Amino acid sequence: MAIQRAWRHGPGERRPIMVGIAGDSASGKTTLTRGLVAALGAERITAICVDDYHRYDRTERKGLPFTPLHPAANYVDVMEQHLQLLALGQPVLKPVYNHDTGTLDRPVLVEPSEFVIAEGLLPLHSRLARACFDVTVYLDPPEVIRRRWKIRRDVEQRGYREAEVEAELARREPESAAYIRPQRANADIVVRFAPIEERGETPDDPLSAYVMLRPTIPHPNLSGVVSDDTRKAAHLKLLRDEDGKPVDALHVHAYAERSLTDRVERALWQALQEPAPLPSGLGRIGSEARSEPLAVVQLLLLFHVFQARGPERAMAASSVPR
Amino acid sequence: MAIQRAWRHGPGERRPIMVGIAGDSASGKTTLTRGLVAALGAERITAICVDDYHRYDRTERKGLPFTPLHPAANYVDVMEQHLQLLALGQPVLKPVYNHDTGTLDRPVLVEPSEFVIAEGLLPLHSRLARACFDVTVYLDPPEVIRRRWKIRRDVEQRGYREAEVEAELARREPESAAYIRPQRANADIVVRFAPIEERGETPDDPLSAYVMLRPTIPHPNLSGVVSDDTRKAAHLKLLRDEDGKPVDALHVHAYAERSLTDRVERALWQALQEPAPLPSGLGRIGSEARSEPLAVVQLLLLFHVFQARGPERAMAASSVPR
16 A cells, blocks of 8 residues: 555655456446546546456457456456556556457557556455556456356457356356455445345346445545435444454445435535536446446545545545535 | 665665667667567566557547657656656556557556667657656667668558658657657767768668767776777767767677678677576577677667676676686
8 A cells, every 4th residue: 555655646746546446247347447437538537447457358368267257368467567567657558458359459548547457357466466556446247146147248348148148157157266255355345236135136136325434544534425414315333344443434325315325426426526417328228228236336436535635635536515 | 866766776686677679660679679689688687668558449530739759748747656666676567559559558568577679750759758767778770771771671561652651750750859859968878870981881781889888977997898809899978978078989890701790799798797608689680680790889878888787797897707
């Protein structure tokens, strides 16, 4: 964490705020990222996918004893190097993995803007990569939900048959356990979209969001955002993480009235002191569906990211109108 | 030059010796480099072509108001970044320009070994790139020679018609003058393969080599290598460069008896203290032809490159048997 702290920009310096979003395949990384880019605009957020650092194309992978989840299947050292360069405000010539053709294509120049989001399978795998981020996020949907998402996406968008996706999920499971899921322990924020079992909800119901805010980074004061008035939409709770450590948990209820969730969203947006009105791209899933818990999580992440910019923004965060 | 000096490795450090070889299209960069790699082996020399940092593919270039010689047609900043990383011993994911197809292909991982040669059109264009090199070379054949080389190569190997190559040479001339040739002033060593006009030679005769050794880097003591006995094959002369500055010039005569040139080559190779015998790949032009002046220039460059490794090698260089 020492490098991370040292890299936060001092007066007069212009270094981007770096956000790392890790999670297994089809855990919602792109959907989450898309809303953040929609909220602030592509000119302010540079989003890259670190799965572009795949070492092998689809044909080469066929002869290999591991899946793309394995660190050996990725240029982890070059990913680290590029994250360091971006964190220092430098451009990189980023490799490109083409999901449609399964080929490694011509690289693209990426110049960091005010915020950089690096999402993918392994952005938090190594210590040096983690040290490049100001805020780290792990997406942790229940496996039953993630499997549904992966099957739907790979069948509808990538032309696979359902049985193929299921075989691939089984093949990847040992490497998910070995390399992907351990990153959860290294995230400042763990996000879980899931049904509320206590209410008898199933994976077919709109998903609520559980957001664990670990004390590894200073969290903004949410007391002006989540109040007694809005507790049916979202509430904060002190609890213990799976590993027994204390965490703050924000729970955003999918069943809440839209007007209440709106109030939480507007309060979070206001806290960012952005001149534009609350953007409509937040909470969007695919081209039509919408999730209020997703919108709240996106705003909460923006809140954190702005907080990471420094004390002047931290003050703004605590002067939220109540 | 301050960075360059600072980067030379101290005790216990393992940083590669960096050699930059600049020159216009078809000036002999690849031929020169190939012999150096043949002499020491690909596992000891990492050779990259910085023309791979082209920003546009062949199709995109058609609509542009400049040729590939223009810095704006290249990712000069990424080239600088990669040269710095290589100089520090780090790997880079280098872009690849495919001369056969004119496309930008999948990048390749380059890990620096003991020596790194970066050759191409613009390796000495910017101050930051120059600062990455321990030894810099500019290839400066007379234009009449270079035009012959370019036409022969582009017609025989790249499928162009002679008239096309001539049109391209004309189109490139202003950018050659503006961006390529000014690099000559920034080279420690300027190499010119040319006929000896005083002897009435023409471009069809075997070419002699003129090697200017500028006092910008410490040059090895050549007195044990080039002696009175071998002065018909090669001699050193103090003269003034085109800009009036004093330089040492080594002249290697193509007309000399092979036995004399052999002695110069063996003395240079011995000075390197390499355990292997004098490699046969030196001096090779294409698959069959051979040039003794080229072999001597390659050995002289190796001599300089070894010299750059530090005092223990510098001592070795001056203890050449006489």
